[in-house]
Amino acid sequence: MSVPATVSETSLEGLRLVRRGKVRDVYAVDAERLLVVATDRISAFDCILPTQIARKGEVLTALSRFWFTQLGHITKNHLLTTDIEDMPESVRAHADALRGRSMFVRRAEVFPVECVVRGYLAGSGWKDYRRTGEICGHKLPAGLRESAQLPQPIFTPATKAETGHDENISEACMAEIVGAATTERLRATSLALYLEAETYARARGIIIADTKFEFGLDAQGQIILIDEALTPDSSRFWPLDHYEPGRAQASFDKQFVRDYLETLDWDKRPPAPPLPAAVAAATTARYLEAYRLLTGSEL
Ligand SMILES: Nc1ncnc2c1ncn2[C@@H]1O[C@H](COP(=O)(O)OP(=O)(O)OP(=O)(O)O)[C@@H](O)[C@H]1O
Ligand SMILES: [Mg+2]
Numbered sequence: 001m002s003v004p005a006t007v008s009e010t011s012l013e014g015l016r017l018v019r020r021g022k023v024r025d026v027y028a029v030d031a032e033r034l035l036v037v038a039t040d041r042i043s044a045f046d047c048i049l050p051t052q053i054a055r056k057g058e059v060l061t062a063l064s065r066f067w068f069t070q071l072g073h074i075t076k077n078h079l080l081t082t083d084i085e086d087m088p089e090s091v092r093a094h095a096d097a098l099r100g101r102s103m104f105v106r107r108a109e110v111f112p113v114e115c116v117v118r119g120y121l122a123g124s125g126w127k128d129y130r131r132t133g134e135i136c137g138h139k140l141p142a143g144l145r146e147s148a149q150l151p152q153p154i155f156t157p158a159t160k161a162e163t164g165h166d167e168n169i170s171e172a173c174m175a176e177i178v179g180a181a182t183t184e185r186l187r188a189t190s191l192a193l194y195l196e197a198e199t200y201a202r203a204r205g206i207i208i209a210d211t212k213f214e215f216g217l218d219a220q221g222q223i224i225l226i227d228e229a230l231t232p233d234s235s236r237f238w239p240l241d242h243y244e245p246g247r248a249q250a251s252f253d254k255q256f257v258r259d260y261l262e263t264l265d266w267d268k269r270p271p272a273p274p275l276p277a278a279v280a281a282a283t284t285a286r287y288l289e290a291y292r293l294l295t296g297s298e299l
Contacts, residue, residue: 012094115148119153138154197211
């Protein structure tokens, strides 16, 4: 059985690499536009794993494009095109390496906060709630169980840590970083995006338990949605038909990989251990399945 080829890293002659993130290689195409290449890298617990996930970069790109279109009435976004043929010649020269995994986008000045929305109690939200009864200053009813749906979705911003783990912050703290008016705008936009996406996804069998957006200012000083949108990497996706509060949920997303890693005696610090081929293949299947359920078509 042949294992599908994966891309761990790109190196594109003639384009200037501006950032290698945990998942994306970002190139400057010109002063105002970037090429964002989603590789097949996967990170868990903020470490990049030595194993790649086949087709992951494709799913992240196609799913983000889907949501940018679907939610375009709520906010402007950075996407210009995912079609290599419509990109400048300097990019088209690398068409074979880039097809399916690349977004040509407007470059933004990135706000240094992660705009997280939570509709359910999981992850660091669940941890904070158990300790303090609150998340990011939102007082929640007592007695909620793990994975419980919140009375209403809440905006729970976090700092973008260059290294290590992001830290949950209050809206007041976010306002000190980006200003009160911008905080209000990003909060309202993030909640509106989440609400519409959650309703849409739920009707297709997926609970979007929480998600993270990034925003920036474009060259005209307008706020735009950037990065990826509502993918299994930036969100917790749970299969609706297995949903049961009171425990952690099985999921379409990286939780599956995280769960495997939790069975190991690994201290969550680099270097991360490799994934068994079966875990990698099952993860590919989950990404493809999430795409199929949400968009109604096979990738
Ligand atoms: N339109 C844009 N303009 C400027 N930067 C962007 C834009 N879209 C995405 N980015 C940035 O490109 C990078 C994407 O890479 P990736 O998602 O792999 O990063 P990451 O490891 O998640 O890092 P980070 O914690 O900074 O998001 C992010 O730093 C993101 O902020
Ligand atoms: Mg990212």
